[in-house]
Amino acid sequence: MLAKNITDQSTITSNDRLRKEIEEIICLSDQEFAFVLEHFQKRHLKKHQIVLHEGDLAQHEYFVLDGLMRVTKLDSNGKEHIVQFGMENQWITDSEAYHKQSAASLTIDCLENTTAFSLTLAQREKMCQALPKMETFFLKKTTLNLLALQKRILCFLSSNANDRYHHILLVYPGLAQRVPKAMIASYLGVSRETLSRLSKTNA
Amino acid sequence: MLAKNITDQSTITSNDRLRKEIEEIICLSDQEFAFVLEHFQKRHLKKHQIVLHEGDLAQHEYFVLDGLMRVTKLDSNGKEHIVQFGMENQWITDSEAYHKQSAASLTIDCLENTTAFSLTLAQREKMCQALPKMETFFLKKTTLNLLALQKRILCFLSSNANDRYHHILLVYPGLAQRVPKAMIASYLGVSRETLSRLSKTNA
DNA sequence: CGCGCGATTGAGTAATTTCAAATCTAGTGG
DNA sequence: CCACTAGATTTGAAATTACTCAATCGCGCG
Numbered sequence: 001m002l003a004k005n006i007t008d009q010s011t012i013t014s015n016d017r018l019r020k021e022i023e024e025i026i027c028l029s030d031q032e033f034a035f036v037l038e039h040f041q042k043r044h045l046k047k048h049q050i051v052l053h054e055g056d057l058a059q060h061e062y063f064v065l066d067g068l069m070r071v072t073k074l075d076s077n078g079k080e081h082i083v084q085f086g087m088e089n090q091w092i093t094d095s096e097a098y099h100k101q102s103a104a105s106l107t108i109d110c111l112e113n114t115t116a117f118s119l120t121l122a123q124r125e126k127m128c129q130a131l132p133k134m135e136t137f138f139l140k141k142t143t144l145n146l147l148a149l150q151k152r153i154l155c156f157l158s159s160n161a162n163d164r165y166h167h168i169l170l171v172y173p174g175l176a177q178r179v180p181k182a183m184i185a186s187y188l189g190v191s192r193e194t195l196s197r198l199s200k201t202n203a
Numbered sequence: 204m205l206a207k208n209i210t211d212q213s214t215i216t217s218n219d220r221l222r223k224e225i226e227e228i229i230c231l232s233d234q235e236f237a238f239v240l241e242h243f244q245k246r247h248l249k250k251h252q253i254v255l256h257e258g259d260l261a262q263h264e265y266f267v268l269d270g271l272m273r274v275t276k277l278d279s280n281g282k283e284h285i286v287q288f289g290m291e292n293q294w295i296t297d298s299e300a301y302h303k304q305s306a307a308s309l310t311i312d313c314l315e316n317t318t319a320f321s322l323t324l325a326q327r328e329k330m331c332q333a334l335p336k337m338e339t340f341f342l343k344k345t346t347l348n349l350l351a352l353q354k355r356i357l358c359f360l361s362s363n364a365n366d367r368y369h370h371i372l373l374v375y376p377g378l379a380q381r382v383p384k385a386m387i388a389s390y391l392g393v394s395r396e397t398l399s400r401l402s403k404t405n406a
Numbered sequence: 407c408g409c410g411c412g413a414t415t416g417a418g419t420a421a422t423t424t425c426a427a428a429t430c431t432a433g434t435g436g
Numbered sequence: 437c438c439a440c441t442a443g444a445t446t447t448g449a450a451a452t453t454a455c456t457c458a459a460t461c462g463c464g465c466g
Contacts, residue, residue, distance in 0.1 A: 073360070081361050139338055139341055142342060147298055158276060182413085189359055190455090191456080193413090193414080197414085395444090396422090396447085397421085408466095412461100412463090415459080422453070423453080424452085425449095427446105428445100430443105432444100433442090433443105436437105
């Protein structure tokens with residue numbers, strides 16, 4: 001293997017993707033972005049690979065470049081629920097375990113081969129201290145994330161499973177073509193049979 | 204009415220409450236806190252008062268000092284859902300309309316006589332620019348808020364209404380004694396009759 | 407062809423909703 | 437102190453909705 005070459009094509013595009021993500025919110029000079037980049041690690045993950053086991057320390061959050069990850073929760077009846085998907089350009093982690101640096105109550109795995117940037121909390125904090133703009137970035141990003149969760153809660157309160165199904169496709173475009181419907185049902189909180197029946201009748 | 208007197212007893216305690224809230228996360232000098240305080244407005248709101256109407260611009264977020272507020276959503280069937288309560292020391296607003304400075308899709312009203320500090324987005328941003336520590340505060344606060352919403356979503360996915368009922372009482376201690384059960388049912392996403400029946404049988 | 411996975415369908419069961427009525431409770435005025 | 441009332445809570449019964457479990461269908465692939 002050659003020494004890592006920053007002119008490698010996929011590295012360039014990965015870096016650009018991260019830079020674009022950040023620069024949608026704040027502006028960075030080349031030097032600043034180079035500094036930011038030092039704090040991330042690029043990961044190549046395989047389909048079915050478990051990135052975080054329940055009970056382990058949640059060391060990283062991930063910015064997905066390509067592929068598809070998910071966060072799941074095993075409930076007290078042994079039933080698995082999908083808490084979140086992570087598609088291209090989305091951030092994913094067990095937020096609570098990550099921010100409190102505690103044992104994960106959730107599991108993260110890959111539904112496809114995935115490349116992602118990972119970031120530890122320590123690196124994140126170091127980066128924000130040195131470059132406060134990044135704190136602005138994370139605040140904005142977290143706020144947007146919060147709004148999305150609030151929408152999802154509103155869906156649970158006021159929409160039936162079919163409307164929720166259409167809502168998820170706005171958040172995760174193309175997801176229906178990439179995962180079995182049973183997983184979408186798990187995310188929506190209904191059985192796969194119910195989801196199947198609803199999509200028949202109601203549009 | 205006399206000129207406002209900053210030695211007024213309740214003003215002191217209100218200010219202390221806000222300061223304590225902020226200093227749980229960052230440290231402030233007296234001058235810094237005085238500066239922060241300038242950006243807030245103290246409000247006295249009456250029971251049943253509507254603070255934000257659907258369709259209006261969401262100008263403020265509120266830090267509740269005393270009393271109780273709530274955020275509600277009217278769905279397409281004319282049914283009202285409670286999205287959030289705001290008790291003492293909690294922050295409350297229509298987050299989406301506030302952060303995007305757009306028309307509110309939610310309504311905010313008071314379930315009790317309430318005193319609160321209000322903060323406009325413009326004031327908030329001015330404050331954060333002048334005092335970046337406040338951005339750290341809001342990031343931390345928003346992150347904690349996010350974790351709470353994620354827990355609530357997990358409740359919808361993996362718990363029945365009765366377990367969700369016990370969960371809400373952790374988030375809003377004493378709420379059951381302050382509002383009709385029908386409101387709690389609305390927050391949980393079940394009918395009041397179902398909530399009543401569940402609490403009978405299941406503890 | 408036959409296997410395996412995902413999606414659908416059917417039938418019976420369980421949970422939740424709806425609507426109506428009954429009960430309970432706190433506050434009010436006589 | 438009691439009666440009355442309005443709101444809150446509970447209960448009942450029927451209707452609806454969703455779930456479970458089993459069986460079937462569809463399809464890609466070795």
